[in-house]
Amino acid sequence: MEQFFDRLSEKLYQSVIYDNRWKMYLEGLSLTLQIAVVAVIIGVVLGIAVAMVKTSAQGSKNPILRFFNVICTAYTTVIRGTPQMIQLLILYGISAIPNGVIACFIGFGINSGAYVSETFRSGIQSVDGGQMEAARSLGLTRWQAMTSVVLPQAVKNVLPAIFNEFIMLIKDTSIAGYIAVNDLTKNTNSIRGRTYDSTSLFIAAGIYLILTYILTQILKRLERRFRKSDRN
Amino acid sequence: MIEISGLTKRYGDHVVLNNVSEHIRPGEKVAVIGPSGSGKSTLLRCLNLLETPDGGKITFDGTEITDPRCDVNEVRRHMGMVFQHFNLFNNLTILRNITLAPVKLKIKSEEDAKKDALALLARIGLSDKADTYPAMLSGGQKQRVAIVRALAMNPKVMLFDEPTSALDPEMVGEVLDLIREVAREGMTMVIVTHEMGFAREVASRVVFVDEGNIKETGSPRDVFDSPQDARLREFLSKVI
Numbered sequence: 001m002e003q004f005f006d007r008l009s010e011k012l013y014q015s016v017i018y019d020n021r022w023k024m025y026l027e028g029l030s031l032t033l034q035i036a037v038v039a040v041i042i043g044v045v046l047g048i049a050v051a052m053v054k055t056s057a058q059g060s061k062n063p064i065l066r067f068f069n070v071i072c073t074a075y076t077t078v079i080r081g082t083p084q085m086i087q088l089l090i091l092y093g094i095s096a097i098p099n100g101v102i103a104c105f106i107g108f109g110i111n112s113g114a115y116v117s118e119t120f121r122s123g124i125q126s127v128d129g130g131q132m133e134a135a136r137s138l139g140l141t142r143w144q145a146m147t148s149v150v151l152p153q154a155v156k157n158v159l160p161a162i163f164n165e166f167i168m169l170i171k172d173t174s175i176a177g178y179i180a181v182n183d184l185t186k187n188t189n190s191i192r193g194r195t196y197d198s199t200s201l202f203i204a205a206g207i208y209l210i211l212t213y214i215l216t217q218i219l220k221r222l223e224r225r226f227r228k229s230d231r232n
Numbered sequence: 233m234i235e236i237s238g239l240t241k242r243y244g245d246h247v248v249l250n251n252v253s254e255h256i257r258p259g260e261k262v263a264v265i266g267p268s269g270s271g272k273s274t275l276l277r278c279l280n281l282l283e284t285p286d287g288g289k290i291t292f293d294g295t296e297i298t299d300p301r302c303d304v305n306e307v308r309r310h311m312g313m314v315f316q317h318f319n320l321f322n323n324l325t326i327l328r329n330i331t332l333a334p335v336k337l338k339i340k341s342e343e344d345a346k347k348d349a350l351a352l353l354a355r356i357g358l359s360d361k362a363d364t365y366p367a368m369l370s371g372g373q374k375q376r377v378a379i380v381r382a383l384a385m386n387p388k389v390m391l392f393d394e395p396t397s398a399l400d401p402e403m404v405g406e407v408l409d410l411i412r413e414v415a416r417e418g419m420t421m422v423i424v425t426h427e428m429g430f431a432r433e434v435a436s437r438v439v440f441v442d443e444g445n446i447k448e449t450g451s452p453r454d455v456f457d458s459p460q461d462a463r464l465r466e467f468l469s470k471v472i
Contacts, residue, residue, distance in 0.1 A: 216369045
């Protein structure tokens with residue numbers, strides 16, 4: 001027993017304290033969070049745009065709108081139908097973006113946008129059609145009605161889902177190391193390579209778990225507050 | 233004021249409006265009655281192009297609004313519409329519900345719109361609700377706000393689509409009172425309604441729609457007391 005604890009503390013020392021390795025976890029975590037935050041912002045902007053095009057194009061004969069609709073459909077089909085890692089490697093590989101971190105911002109953002117657009121689309125469709133009609137009946141354009149009446153209600157409806165997307169992104173970004181980005185997973189693996197020991201992986205798993213657990217609890221509280229405000 | 237000629241509307245194979253022609257003159261209060269599914273709501277919704285007609289012509293104030301080149305948004309500014317389900321903007325306060333369109337369309341300044349809105353709210357006795365949200369209001373209050381929201385645009389005509397059908401019985405009165413008041417001020421109105429007593433009292437003319445056609449039109453007295461059309465007689469015998 002004593003021997004076991006001795007070996008464990010030695011492993012922890014090697015994986016955390018020695019050579020200031022704990023800094024690598026923190027630096028990696030910081031980068032992971034940065035990528036997730038920027039990606040979710042890009043994703044939300046793209047997602048709203050795509051959702052607006054798709055819902056507006058429904059039943060519309062406007063050729064410009066239909067053109068954009070084709071582009072948006074192609075975008076969501078391709079992104080959702082191919083592995084995210086391949087997308088990331090292509091983005092990095094075409095060397096238009098030699099900086100891995102920026103490639104991650106864009107790559108994860110574009111990927112997230114394709115999924116989030118469906119969330120926003122259902123959010124927009126969940127807003128009663130009478131809201132748009134009433135706005136149009138007052139002479140507002142479709143765009144004005146969308147931005148001042150429908151979209152604010154849709155965003156409120158899907159906010160918990162977007163927050164959940166952010167939680168998912170934190171884990172999904174763990175493939176960033178494949179394009180030489182020193183995120184939490186990559187740094188952890190580097191430590192493993194130096195210590196010839198898997199303890200660091202458990203530490204990283206713990207960090208991911210604690211982070212997503214805390215965020216999930218915040219999300220639950222957020223949802224409860226929203227349900228309450230909807231009731232009255 | 234509104235000239236409808238040969239108006240036709242189809243949903244797939246189903247013909248909702250079949251070659252309807254009608255003329256609504258300034259100051260008229262036209263009550264549109266008829267059984268469910270007869271096309272009366274569709275007729276009303278065609279007037280401000282919430283439904284796109286499949287055939288025929290509608291002219292409003294000298295402008296052919298069914299012309300594809302016509303600016304629909306410009307036309308709608310002059311036609312107020314009140315819906316069965318109120319359709320107040322849930323994300324905006326009562327005050328913002330009323331000021332949104334006049335401000336966005338640059339018809340009024342923010343301040344003027346606010347002043348006018350508060351005056352309208354005072355008129356319907358809801359000044360204290362200005363900063364609350366639609367969810368806090370009763371059905372009758374919501375519908376009254378919806379009516380003044382339309383009035384805030386100073387429309388030339390008001391379209392009412394079954395304004396009391398979604399209300400609890402005890403709230404119908406307050407809404408009808410307000411519509412009555414607007415009528416008395418000389419507003420041109422088209423009201424789709426199931427309230428026969430109200431139609432008789434307020435309307436200057438009653439239009440009976442059945443199976444996508446106007447079967448009979450005339451003064452309330454003619455239509456209600458000596459109906460000519462067989463379907464109208466049958467309809468009235470069921471609802472009165």
